Amino acid sequence: MHEFQIIKKYFLKLSQNNKSSLNLNDDVFFDKSKKLVVSVDTYVQGVHFINFKKPDLVIKKVIRSSISDLICKGVSPKYYFIAGSGNRNFFSKSNLNKISKSLKEEQKKYGIFLCGGDTVLSNKLSFSVTSIGFSESIIQRNKAKINDDIYVTGNLGDSYAGLSILKKNISADKKLKKYFESKYYLPNLHLNLTKKLLFFANTSIDISDGLITDLEKLINKQNLSFKLKLKDVPISKNLQKLIILKKLKKISLISKGDDYEILFTANTSKSRIIKKTAQSLGIKISKIGKICSNHEKSQIIDEKGKKITLKNKGYYHKF
Numbered sequence: 128m129h130e131f132q133i134i135k136k137y138f139l140k141l142s143q144n145n146k147s148s149l150n151l152n153d154d155v156f157f158d159k160s161k162k163l164v165v166s167v168d169t170y171v172q173g174v175h176f177i178n179f180k181k182p183d184l185v186i187k188k189v190i191r192s193s194i195s196d197l198i199c200k201g202v203s204p205k206y207y208f209i210a211g212s213g214n215r216n217f218f219s220k221s222n223l224n225k226i227s228k229s230l231k232e233e234q235k236k237y238g239i240f241l242c243g244g245d246t247v248l249s250n251k252l253s254f255s256v257t258s259i260g261f262s263e264s265i266i267q268r269n270k271a272k273i274n275d276d277i278y279v280t281g282n283l284g285d286s287y288a289g290l291s292i293l294k295k296n297i298s299a300d301k302k303l304k305k306y307f308e309s310k311y312y313l314p315n316l317h318l319n320l321t322k323k324l325l326f327f328a329n330t331s332i333d334i335s336d337g338l339i340t341d342l343e344k345l346i347n348k349q350n351l352s353f354k355l356k357l358k359d360v361p362i363s364k365n366l367q368k369l370i371i372l373k374k375l376k377k378i379s380l381i382s383k384g385d386d387y388e389i390l391f392t393a394n395t396s397k398s399r400i401i402k403k404t405a406q407s408l409g410i411k412i413s414k415i416g417k418i419c420s421n422h423e424k425s426q427i428i429d430e431k432g433k434k435i436t437l438k439n440k441g442y443y444h445k446f
Contacts, residue, residue, distance in 0.1 A: 153268045154196040164260045166196035172252040183225040184312035190233045193256035195387045199333040201325040202260040210245035213252040269348045270330035275392035277416040282363040284380035285310035314387035323404050331391035337384040352425040355416035
């Protein structure tokens with residue numbers, strides 16, 4: 128079973144008398160009366176990051192991945208708790224100093240504050256982060272409308288290229304290697320877009336598991352489908368260069384996740400305000416498709432106008 132099947136079968140009933148749980152079908156808890164928004168994430172070595180050779184970068188990736196859940200909901204993160212399990216090799220004095228320094232830098236960058244946590248002795252390294260924010264409203268999943276435009280911020284695929292280079296599945300020159308590895312460890316979060324999203328997004332999610340997988344999660348309890356145009360999915364000049372050099376497929380790179388860009392839908396009438404917002408904030412926001420009725424099958428259209436069949440849509444936790 129994958130994670131969503133487990134939630135539905137074993138845990139959904141436990142939350143049915145709690146509206147703030149959002150039926151366990153979103154990335155956050157939202158108590159409207161208290162204006163409280165909470166997100167919890169766990170990161171395990173070998174699953175969410177390769178190793179701990181660069182603890183300063185790993186911990187930044189962990190923190191950014193966590194607060195991304197709030198940002199894509201239109202909520203500014205305020206507080207966080209972090210729990211870590213590991214042994215003396217992982218949590219040596221040198222590594223702890225690097226972790227502390229990185230957390231201080233992330234706190235300054237995103238205006239967040241450490242509030243507590245826990246440490247556990249273990250031979251397996253993992254981190255759990257609870258992120259907290261406050262807002263009168265959020266952008267939930269499953270609120271898309273037929274004919275909504277589908278948008279995404281930034282560029283997709285750079286992080287997966289970085290992971291592939293780190294795993295030595297793809298080779299690259301020193302300049303490209305440095306660029307893609309940085310994109311893998313340090314996702315770019317659009318904090319200045321957070322509150323603006325509330326004015327035009329009908330539904331939203333951050334891209335953690337892959338464009339297609341997360342888009343399906345975004346509308347998973349609605350009788351809707353989607354149509355994506357591959358040519359409109361934004362990628363960086365460096366990724367385009369890598370695709371040509373290594374003869375890679377764009378669809379494979381942009382559908383593997385870890386981008387932490389914001390995927391959202393909006394009414395066609397909002398296109399002008401979205402364009403103005405992107406220009407004023409200096410953020411790349413691209414229209415990549417359309418929400419359709421369930422009478423049509425979801426489809427991805429390539430540059431030649433042909434439908435693409437994806438064998439691997441993205442990442443799922445399977446048990």
